[in-house]
Amino acid sequence: MKSVLITGANKGIGLETAKQLAKKGLFVYLGSRDIAKGNAIIKELIENGSENIQAIEIDVTKPETILAAKNIIEMEQGHLDILINNAGISGIVPQNAIETSIDNYKEVFETNFYGVISVTQAFINLLRKSEVPRIVNVSTSVGSLALQSNPDWPAYDYAKYAVYGSSKAAMNMYTVHLAYEMRNTAFKINAVCPGLTKTDFTNFNGGEVDVAAKRIIKYALLDENGPTGKFFSEETNPETGEIPW
Template identity: 80%
Template structure:
């Protein structure tokens, strides 16, 4: 049975992704900053027909919780097949590039960028033991420099997320370098935008969470002929899914 860790999985897209992967027969580690909330959700899921889900405490800004989660999974599984770096925050709104302080940037980068680095590096030893290791970094199309600088793009004038978009653009570059360094291995590493989705993050505006989960899972389960080092947003490019950085 393949195992997967999803950070920030106690609600929204992360939770939906966990539910869908559970139905596909994977063992899910439901990453949650609050282990009591995580345990309650895992229990509820189990009672409603979602097997093999276990809550695990992990705060991507706190290295001690990351190490503890890694040690627990190593003891129980010995390896990790899939890492989905889903935890993220938007930060204070609105976000003005001229007026928002560097401290506010740091708060968001600490989760969206540094958190991904912390978790990925900590779990690399377990991922390298898997036969077909996969990493999905949950991104956003507003993190694309090419799209955001295109006056013809529908979201060109949507300058609300200067900090959030910058943090995801940085994470995208990390994805490129990570995929490059592991290009001669069995790893497949991609950045995936789940689309504008009805969650707390968007005040429950946008598309259905089920579709967002499917988009992430598609790249978490790619075979050895699948892509690596790519950026996907099926909402922005329904034909192939791939978008420019």
């Protein structure tokens, strides 16, 4: 049975991704900063028929919780097949390049960028033990430098997320380097934008959460011929999914 860790999975897209992967027969570690909330969700899921899923405490800004989660998964599974770096925050909005405080930038980068690095580095050796290691870094098309600098891009004038977009652009570059370093291995590592989705993160604007989760799962379950080191947004590019960095 394949195992997967999803950070920030106690609600929204992360939770829906966990539900769908559990139904597909994977053992799912539902990452939650608040283990009490995570356990409450698991209790409800199990009562509704879900199997092979458990909550695990992990706060991507707290190294001690990352290490503890790694030790639990190593003890229980011996390896990890899939890491989905889903945890993220938007920061105070609206936000812009000139007036938004540096403290807001630091807070968002701590989760969206440094958190991804901390979790990935902690779990990379467990992933190396998998025959089919996969990493999905949940990103956003707002973090595309090429798109955001294009006057014809629909979101060109939507400068509400200068901090959030910058943090995801940094994470995208990390994804490029990570994929490059693992290019001669079985790893498949990609950045995936699930699209604007109806969650509390977007004040419930956008598409359905089940569709967003399927977009992430597609790249979490790539076969050996799948792409690596790419940026995908099927909302932006329905034909091939790939978008420019």
